[in-house]
Amino acid sequence: MTNSFSLGRSEGVPYPRRGSTAKCEAGDVGYTSEVIDERRHLTNLAYRLLGSVTEAEDAVQETYARWYGLTPARQDAVENPGAWLTTVATRVCLDQLGSARARRERYVGEWIPEPLPDRTEWIGGSAGSGPVDPADRITLDESVNMAFLVVLEAMTPAERVAFVLHDVFRYPFAEVAAMLGRSPAACRQLAAAARRRVPAPAPSSPAAAPAPAGLVRAFKRAWEAKDIDALVSLLAPDATLVADGGGLAGAVLRPLEGAARIADYLLFIAAKAPGLTLLERTVNGTPGLVARHTGTTVTVAAFEITGAQVARIWAVRNPEKLGPWQPRAEEEGA
Helix, strand or coil, rough: CCCCCCCCCCCCCCCCCCCCCCCCCCCCCHHHHHHCCCCCCCCHHHHHHCCCCHHHHHHHHHHEEEEEECHHHHHHCCCCCHHHHHHHHHHHHHHHHHHHHHHCCCCCCCCCCCECCCCCCCCCCCCEEEEHHHCCCCCHHHCCCCCHHHHHHCCCHHHHHHHHHHHHCCCCCCHHHHHEEEECCCCCHHHCCCCCCCCCCCCCCCCCCCCCHHHHHHHHEEECCCCHHHHHHHHEEEEEEEECCCCCCCCCCCECCCHHHHHHHHHHHHHHHCCCEEEEEEEECCEEEEEEEEEEEEEEEEEECCCCCEEEEEEEECCHHHHHHCHHHHHCCC
């Protein structure tokens, strides 16, 4: 089993489309509920478009601010609030993608999308004061695994929006066109260009390959034992490690390539932080590792598995991206 993905027009996650409900009256309870109930959908969409939990939340907040900024008469004129909210959120995200590309050009080192914990481990707020409302949780599936999000980063803003709306969320091109303000034909071309950036899934091997969780567990044990030979054997010869410190935490500024170099670096990190604790956790829906030092989460690592080896590691160390990963109060007191 591998972490490869394929989300072509005939595959992917069948998210329900918004856009077919009848008009609700502004004073109806259902009208208010319909607007509020869109938050989960909008958050899921915004995270896939932006690759950042913080930016996704900002985009959704801006979308609702624009809705509640309408007069009651203008709200009542909206035949489908869900479709209206999705269109506004899409355009807000498109604007943010343009500015984000400029910001990331000035980013210190490599930029990696914000990692997502499993919903049972999600901590709300930067202080980790309590669980977030279930409506705000992001659905974990193959469209948020780290490998897929990194591919999305290589797309232009328009390509990314067209691809995510059509191939992931299953909006027809006529609706995508209305959201993007382009023709259906142009949106179809954007999605096709984006689709060409998505690598084909690795061919499955007839030989039994270890489950990703078992491979990550073996990797953890080898790292804890400082067994460089075991680490090298678990890494593909051409493996790559990408680290994101954002200038706020120590990290290599460029990708490391080669099993031996990566293993050396991991042992160097372990030597610099005695007492480092490694925990197996779900990262963006797939098995990963969390490193804690003196009670603080300092690294979240996502893995791409090819065959029986680790092909790629994404190590997020920027503390601004690790808020949901900090230990719960009960964990700290354990």
